[in-house]
Amino acid sequence: MRLHPILWTALLAGSPAANAAAISITQSTALLDSSTFTEGTPYYLAFQMTSAGNGDNDALLSNFQFDTGFAWTQSVFDPVSGLFAVGPDPLDTTGIGQLNATLALQVTAGNAYSLYSQLITAGTTFSFDVALSANYTPPNAPDAFLFQIYDANFTTLLYEQTLPISAPEPMSFLLVGLALVLARARRARSTPAPTL
């Protein structure tokens, strides 16, 4: 059932981000059906967080780059669940296609799963940055952020990347952060694609 959430809980105040990554899909990215990410093809993007009982965790996504592609206007048929927020203008129906878009997902003790999805038409690349909080209690399974790509009917999983929540490791975090800064600097030269 495709329901929008009516639950809301305040995000963790001041929780330090321990994991950061830049996710990039290109025309050479192999998909699970043996095809490749193809410009002009509609795909469903699914951004999810799952909880394995480690307390509150959140993912903050930013710097969405569609290249020659674009995001479709949000529909009531786009599956969503749990706690999420699209910014900076939550009333903008272009969702993650809006200028300087952000997406926050959260799992809590009373919400073990959050999902935001939106249909896009692929450009030559699609990328975004993600920063994760760091609540993890071994030996539980880790909470995780998942980025998935489905076909336009939302029936076939085509791509999956999982970023498990882990305890912060300061040195590795600094290295990833440096990589993010460099990636953003490189992308700054490209022009954001218009959205529908």
Place this chain on the structure above:
Amino acid sequence: MTKALQTAILAAAVLSVASQSKAQALPILECVEQGENGDTYIAHFGYFNVTSATLDFTAGTSLNQFIPLPANRFQPSSFAPGVHRNVFAVIAPVGTDLTWLVNNQAAVARYDPQLFCGNATVTVKPVALLLPPAGVWVGVPLAIVSSLQVPAGNLAVESLGTINSDGSLSAASAGNLANRAGIVTGDVSASTPATKTYSIELRVSDATGNSALGTVPVTPVDCTAIPDLSSRGSLTQGPLRPNVGTQTWAQTITLTNTSGATLAGPVSVMLDGLPPTAFPANADGATACNATAVRGFLRMLQTGSSLAPGQSITATLQFLNADTRTAITWTPRLIGF
């Protein structure tokens, strides 16, 4: 987290409520199936009224119409609150898309194998009946049934029951199983469970009327004779990976032999403490042995297989999850079965 972001989240929640109110009634395409003559297909529709009141949209009008014509294809004009599955069906020619518009919300049917109605299935697993040596046991797990059709709704279990002529297995429970899967339980009387084999026939139907008959062999095993191998190995759980399309949750688990000796199969991992809203659809068995709740288990090492010291093996659990508010958590226990 900044106050601005918190405000944004609250605003998004308000937006969500507003968009639901505006949508009011959503038409739902359940699935399609091939027509009798091969030139047509049958589309099954339902609807979701998101309000708490009955809504009226007269069939055939611009607020409740089919495209292409005729606009009235005997769809309902009155929409009761909540989700209503498989309300009516429409026959259309193969190659023609059929759109049902309700108050500007659309559900589109087309002849596409990905939209075919699936079949209910009875999962025939070597369900182990782990029991004390002898006696009468009530409500023990007998079979795992599931349907991975999307959407499937509840599974109705009917005409199940006994099977052994000596009456040592009494009628198993019937009824609806939520969450597309569940454990069928029954009462068992046995004097020597380790040597008795039962055979249970089940007929399972899903919400779209598909049904399937399955025969499940059940071999009771004396649970007091099954060794606990938890000290011989460790089991790590990977993150949960939902598949939005199939509505299943995958989790990779890794068993490592942490002892100094070879770990010989059979070895299964018991999922202790799993919330009742989650169910391992690919479990190899279930038991209520030494516990008040029925638990599923997955065979990691078959008889004849082994793990050398330090060696690991992975497997994937497939969960069906009825409540996304509750985390799928469980504690592993290794048993020699």
